[in-house]
Every structure is written in structure tokens, then in C-alpha cells.
Amino acid sequence: MYDFALLFSFAFPPMSLTRAQIESIAHLARLELEPAEIPVYQDSLSRIIDLVGQLDRADTAAVAPMAHPLPGLTQRLRPDEVTEEDRHECYQASAPQVAAGLYLVPKVIE
Amino acid sequence: MIHRNSLTQLAAGLRAGKFSSVELVREYLARIEASQPSLNAFISITGAEALAAAAAADREIAAGRGGPLAGVPIGHKDLFCTAGVRTTCGSRMLGNFVSPYDATVVAKLKAAGAITLGKLNMDEFAMGSSNETSYYGPVRNPWNTDLVPGGSSGGSAAAVAARLVPAATATDTGGSIRQPAALCGITGIKPTYGRVSRFGMIAFASSLDQGGVLATSAQDAALVLREMAGFDPKDSTSVDVPVPDYGAALDAPLAGVKVGLIREFIDEGLDRENERRIREALVVLERLGATLREVSLPNLPLSVPAYYVVAPAECSSNLARYDGVRFGHRCKDPRDLQDLYRRSRGEGFGAEVKRRIMTGTYVLSAGYYDAYYLKAQRVRQLIAADFKRVFGEVDVLVGPTSPTAAFPIGAKTDDPITMYLNDIYTIGANLAGLPAMSVPCGFVGGLPVGLQIVGPHFAEGRILNVAHRYQLETDWHLKAPERFA
Numbered sequence: 225m226y227d228f229a230l231l232f233s234f235a236f237p238p239m240s241l242t243r244a245q246i247e248s249i250a251h252l253a254r255l256e257l258e259p260a261e262i263p264v265y266q267d268s269l270s271r272i273i274d275l276v277g278q279l280d281r282a283d284t285a286a287v288a289p290m291a292h293p294l295p296g297l298t299q300r301l302r303p304d305e306v307t308e309e310d311r312h313e314c315y316q317a318s319a320p321q322v323a324a325g326l327y328l329v330p331k332v333i334e
Numbered sequence: 335m336i337h338r339n340s341l342t343q344l345a346a347g348l349r350a351g352k353f354s355s356v357e358l359v360r361e362y363l364a365r366i367e368a369s370q371p372s373l374n375a376f377i378s379i380t381g382a383e384a385l386a387a388a389a390a391a392d393r394e395i396a397a398g399r400g401g402p403l404a405g406v407p408i409g410h411k412d413l414f415c416t417a418g419v420r421t422t423c424g425s426r427m428l429g430n431f432v433s434p435y436d437a438t439v440v441a442k443l444k445a446a447g448a449i450t451l452g453k454l455n456m457d458e459f460a461m462g463s464s465n466e467t468s469y470y471g472p473v474r475n476p477w478n479t480d481l482v483p484g485g486s487s488g489g490s491a492a493a494v495a496a497r498l499v500p501a502a503t504a505t506d507t508g509g510s511i512r513q514p515a516a517l518c519g520i521t522g523i524k525p526t527y528g529r530v531s532r533f534g535m536i537a538f539a540s541s542l543d544q545g546g547v548l549a550t551s552a553q554d555a556a557l558v559l560r561e562m563a564g565f566d567p568k569d570s571t572s573v574d575v576p577v578p579d580y581g582a583a584l585d586a587p588l589a590g591v592k593v594g595l596i597r598e599f600i601d602e603g604l605d606r607e608n609e610r611r612i613r614e615a616l617v618v619l620e621r622l623g624a625t626l627r628e629v630s631l632p633n634l635p636l637s638v639p640a641y642y643v644v645a646p647a648e649c650s651s652n653l654a655r656y657d658g659v660r661f662g663h664r665c666k667d668p669r670d671l672q673d674l675y676r677r678s679r680g681e682g683f684g685a686e687v688k689r690r691i692m693t694g695t696y697v698l699s700a701g702y703y704d705a706y707y708l709k710a711q712r713v714r715q716l717i718a719a720d721f722k723r724v725f726g727e728v729d730v731l732v733g734p735t736s737p738t739a740a741f742p743i744g745a746k747t748d749d750p751i752t753m754y755l756n757d758i759y760t761i762g763a764n765l766a767g768l769p770a771m772s773v774p775c776g777f778v779g780g781l782p783v784g785l786q787i788v789g790p791h792f793a794e795g796r797i798l799n800v801a802h803r804y805q806l807e808t809d810w811h812l813k814a815p816e817r818f819a
Contacts, residue, residue: 246692253650253695254657254672255688256680265692268750272693275751276706278639282713289711290718292541292571293527293767294791300570314434320664327659330670 239270240277336361338819341406341500341554348395348405355388355395355405359449362407366451366498369818372479375493377412377470378420379452387449394447403561404447409502411490412453413460414440414545415534423536424456424468424486427656427663427682437534438566439503439545446561451499455489458684459653460507460538462486463756464746465514467686472743475518476815477781481740484514484756487548491518494548496818501549501558505535507542508641509735509760512772515548516735516784519774521801521811522548523555526791527767528573530559531566539648540571542641542764551811552773552801556580559794575792583795584802589623591800594728598634599759603737611776611783612734615804619732622803629728631720636713637761638754643697643710644765649687650694656682689750718766725790730800734759735772735784759786769794773801774810782810 246266250257257265312325321328336358339347347353363381370376384407391405410416413423415433417440422428436444444450458467465473465488473488475481476496483492487504491514494502504511506524515522523546530545537543547562549555560581565574595616600609620626658664658678665677683691697706724731737758746752763770768791772784785804789797805811 241696245696249692249695249699252699253688253691254675254679255683255691256676257688265689268689269692269696271749271751272642272689273696275754276639276643276697276710279636279643279706279709279713282633282636282709282716284709284712284716287712287715289708290715291711293714293718293765294573297528297571297573300567302567311434316660317434318431318661320658320661329659330668330674332671 239266240273241266241270337365337497339500340551341549342557344500345403345406345557355391355449356385358405359384359388359407359451362451362499369496369498373474373476373492373496374471375455375473375489375496375498376409376452377422377424377455377489380419380450383419384449384451391447391449401445401447402557403443406448407451407499408443408448409451409454409490409493409499410440411456411487411502411504413456413505413536414503415536416440416450416453419453421453421536422470423460424458424470425682425684425687426469429469429663431661435534438531438568439535439562442561442564443503443558454487454493454502457486457488457686459536459649459687460486460505460510461649461686461690463509463513463753465489466743466747467684469684474743475740476818477519477740480742481781482517482743484517484736484740486510487514490548491515491520491522494518494520494550495815497814501547501554503545503562504548505543505545506764507539508645508764509757511546511548512735512760512770512784512786513756515772517740517782519782519810519813520548520550521552521555521771521773522546523559523771523794523798524763524769525559525563525794526769528571529563529769529792529794531564531569531572533566533568537652539645540652541648542645544764551805552771552798553581553584553805556584556798556802578795580795580798583799586799587623588619588800588803591624591730592728593619593624593626594629594724594731595626596634596731596733597628597630598632599733603755603758604734605738605778607778608734608738608783611778612785615775615785616732618804618807619800622807624800627728629724629731631717631724631762633713633716633720634762637717637765638758640710640713640717640765641757641761642693642754643706644714646690646694647698647707648694650691650698653687653691686750714765717762721762721766721768730797731788733786735786739778739781739783763788767791769797771797771801773804774813775808776810
């Protein structure tokens with residue numbers, strides 16, 4: 225009898241990322257995914273990781289990483305003086321749920 | 335036919351009393367409303383506010399006051415925060431977000447006198463090259479409404495191409511100003527990283543994002559960019575370099591300007607007819623006195639892989655703030671805090687955004703950070719070094735903006751990689767933080783083609799000058815889609 229799993233794996237090479245990895249990544253990113261969506265993301269993320277694999281072509285042994293494009297840019301500091309006013313009512317006008325100036329969330333501590 | 339005026343002509347006409355700002359705003363608002371069913375360029379239209387601001391502008395102009403853009407209508411890409419007005423980023427996540435403050439770019443253009451007509455549609459959180467990922471529906475190309483306008487600034491580009499506004503703000507992280515400019519037959523400029531403030535410009539990838547402008551000519555873009563650019567203490571990546579008068583430098587002759595054609599951009603991905611339009615444009619530049627040579631940037635083909643590590647990594651960090659707690663979408667009846675985060679984010683973000691957040695999370699995660707993120711940053715250094723080297727030999731670089739002209743809506747949505755490859759020529763300038771433009775240079779099959787011009791850091795004046803001289807010699811930039819002409 226034929227080993228269908230073996231034949232199948234020749235026709236469709238294994239994806240770079242497993243289903244378990246997708247679920248783990250989704251958890252780290254705090255993203256709820258529908259079960260039916262998981263294989264779709266597994267496929268597209270695997271393709272992206274394959275694309276990104278092209279970076280291995282570059283010899284970067286003697287190269288420093290570049291965090292941002294302008295050489296010499298450093299974090300600017302400002303004097304330690306109070307410059308802002310209390311505008312919490314204005315900023316909290318867009319909040320989903322507030323009470324007494326506090327953002328309401330489900331109970332965190334059991 | 336007020337919409338046939340350039341922004342420069344509108345600003346001058348207002349000052350000369352040829353027409354009033356209220357007349358302009360009424361005319362453009364009518365065009366916008368009529369276009370919405372077919373183009374869907376706008377997410378929010380601020381008609382009442384615009385008319386009030388226009389009336390105030392008319393009073394200022396009559397009193398001999400008013401800034402350089404006094405009374406001129408403008409649109410803002412919907413990721414610039416606008417006080418009191420919904421700012422959605424094309425996402426369900428911010429569908430109910432009314433910004434409590436103005437972005438610096440919005441405030442500066444307001445101070446210059448510009449009148450905001452509304453907020454422009456875009457790919458969700460600026461992630462896309464076709465304006466098909468917007469929660470508010472795709473934007474359609476005014477040249478052919480079955481086709482995409484490009485992205486992520488598709489609404490801004492469609493609005494300018496259809497003459498619904500004389501100019502629109504936009505942003506460019508991997509090509510999102512230049513590629514829609516090319517696909518819609520208009521002029522767009524992405525300035526040097528740090529040139530335009532990112533305060534209030536909702537973040538996608540912080541080391542790549544840059545605000546710029548879409549208009550129908552380099553002359554108009556120069557006028558608007560001058561008002562947008564400048565040091566901002568509220569943006570820690572803003573650079574304290576004076577803003578030149580970009581308009582004053584436009585007319586300098588091109589005699590002796592050294593132009594480098596990027597060899598790696600003439601590849602199998604470039605449509606052959608598009609290539610012909612590019613080469614014809616280069617002949618014009620030579621006629622204008624520029625000397626042309628081919629240059630090689632051997633690491634440039636790694637732009638797309640490097641970008642698709644760096645941009646998702648930065649996006650995964652920036653979009654972590656959308657947690658349903660302080661603003662934005664919150665799911666119904668969260669069971670606990672984890673459920674609040676997971677479902678608010680799962681419901682609030684579309685598929686492309688989730689894809690990029692997850693890619694970023696993966697490449698930054700323990701065990702993969704060195705292999706992917708640090709590696710990509712090293713390749714970024716190589717790409718930037720290639721540009722620096724060639725700018726020792728030439729003054730500006732040229733090439734195509736996009737591999738093809740506009741494509742049908744839905745044609746490239748199955749495989750994300752196919753969509754990502756639209757940015758193959760534009761991404762390098764973002765990685766290296768360089769100023770870059772696209773200008774219309776002809777048509778293929780009746781659809782616009784763009785020529786890309788890239789300069790060294792802070793050489794906006796130079797690339798605007800090359801673009802402007804090219805536009806004095808050609809009339810591609812004056813062509814408008816028949817329905818909107």
C-alpha cells in the first residue's frame with residue numbers, strides 16, 4: 225500500500241513554521257485567531273520567512289547592525305521641568321470605559 | 335474649472351482676489367461627494383469645519399494677512415491625528431478614535447493657512463501597496479476604477495489624481511507615497527528621515543516612517559513640503575537642520591548634474607514597456623544637460639527581505655499599544671485581561687496587520703532575534719553603504735518607481751509576497767533614510783508610469799529641482815483622468 229503521508233510530503237514541502245509555532249506567536253502578540261484561520265497564517269508566514277531567508281546570502285560578519293538610517297543620531301534630552309498640564313478628561317474622552325479618572329479593565333488579581 | 339488650477343495657481347489666485355476660499359472649498363467638496371461612490375478616497379469629510387475655516391481664511395486674506403497656503407484646500411491621510419476629528423488609520427481598531435490633538439504636520443499646515451477638507455483612505459495602519467486592506471473599503475484608481483490606486487496612501491493619491499484636492503499629505507515607510515504617485519500619474523515626495531515631524535503621525539515602523547506630500551507637480555510639492563518640514567522638539571527623531579526655500583531652487587538648470595541609473599532596478603520584474611518609458615525620461619534629462627551613467631548597488635536586491643524583517647518587527651512593537659484599555663476598539667464582555675487583549679486585537683485588526691504583527695513577533699522572539707532581526711539590520715547597513723558610495727560618484731539616482739502600472743483590485747491578494755514585491759524599487763530609500771520622489775513619465779496601455787528620483791540625505795531641493803526641470807520639458811504631469819479632467 226502507498227504511504228500517502230510520504231507521497232503528500234513530496235508534493236507539498238513542509239512549511240517553515242508549524243501550527244504550534246503560529247499559536248505560540250499569536251499568544252505572544254495577544255491576537256485571538258479563529259481555528260480556521262491558523263493554517264492560512266501558517267502558510268503566509270512560512271512564505272514570508274522563506275523570503276526573509278534570502279538575507280543569508282549577504283556576508284555581514286564585519287558589519288554593524290543599523291538601528292535607524294541617520295548616522296550620529298542620538299536620543300535628545302530635555303531639561304527636567306514640568307511642561308504638561310492635567311488634560312486627563314480630554315485624553316480619556318476616547319476611552320472605552322473610565323470611572324473617576326481611572327481606566328476600567330476586568331479584574332486582574334484573583 | 336477651478337480644479338484645473340495647480341496649488342501654486344490657487345494660492346496666487348486667492349491672494350489676488352480671483353476667487354475666494356469659500357468658493358474653492360464648495361467646489362472641491364462637491365467634487366468629493368460626487369466621487370465617493372466610485373473612488374472611496376475619503377473616510378471622513380469635514381465639510382462644515384472646512385467652510386468655517388475658509389470663511390476665516392478669506393477674512394485674513396482680505397486684511398492682507400494669511401500664510402503661504404492661505405485658503406488652499408488640502409486632505410490628510412487618515413493616520414495624521416486631527417483634533418476633534420476621527421482618525422482611523424483605515425482600521426476598525428480606531429474606528430471610534432477622535433483625536434484630542436493635532437499632529438505637528440496638521441498644525442503646521444493649518445498655521446500656513448491650508449483648509450482641511452477631510453481624512454483620506456489608506457491601507458490599514460499603512461500596511462499595503464494597493465489600498466485593499468482598509469476596513470473602510472478599497473480605494474479605486476481614477477484612471478480605471480477596476481484597478482488599484484496603489485498604497486498605502488491610495489486615498490491621498492486618488493484624491494489628487496481626480497483633482498478632488500490640489501495636494502494631500504501622505505506617508506511612506508516602504509514606498510507608500512511614491513508607488514501610489516506612480517500608479518495614479520501624480521508627483522509624490524518622501525523626504526529624508528527626520529525631515530518631517532512624526533509627532534501625531536500614527537506609527538507603523540519608527541525607523542522607516544516619513545511624512546510627505548502628493549500633488550500634481552514638483553512645484554506644488556515644494557510649496558507644501560516647505561510648510562510641513564522642520565525640527566520638532568516633540569519628535570525625538572526630528573533633525574535640527576534648517577528648511578531651505580525649496581521653491582527658490584527649482585529652476586536651476588541641470589547642466590552638469592550627474593544622474594545614476596540603478597542597474598539592479600532594470601531586472602526581470604520590470605515590465606518592458608515601463609522600462610521604455612523610464613529610458614525615454616532619461617533621454618529628456620540628458621537633453622536638459624544632465625550626464626547619465628549606470629551605477630551598481632549590489633546589496634539592493636536584499637531590500638525586500640530586509641524590510642520584511644525590520645518593518646514587521648517595529649510594527650509589532652508599535653501596535654502593542656492597541657490593547658482595548660485606553661482607546662480604540664474594545665471587545666464585548668471580556669472575561670479577563672488576557673481575553674480583553676486577545677479579542678480586542680483579534681477583532682480590531684485586519685488580516686495583513688495581524689500577519690505583520692506575527693512576523694515581527696517571530697523575528698524578535700528568543701532564539702530568532704540574532705538570525706533575523708540583527709541580520710536584517712546588518713544588511714540594512716550594507717544597503718545604506720551602497721547608496722553612500724554611489725552618491726560619491728553621482729548627484730541623484732533614477733529608476734522605475736513600480737514594476738508595473740496599476741493592477742486589478744483583487745489580483746494580488748492571494749499571496750502576500752506578490753503584493754510585497756510591488757515595493758521592490760522603493761524600499762531601499764526607506765532603509766537608507768534618503769529623500770525620494772516619483773514623477774509621471776508616460777503611459778503604458780493608457781495607465782500612468784512613474785520615474786523615481788533619489789537623492790542623498792537632505793537633498794530634497796536637488797531632487798525637486800530635477801523633477802521640476804523635467805516637468806517644464808514634458809507634460810505628463812498635466813494629464814488627468816478623463817472623467818475628472
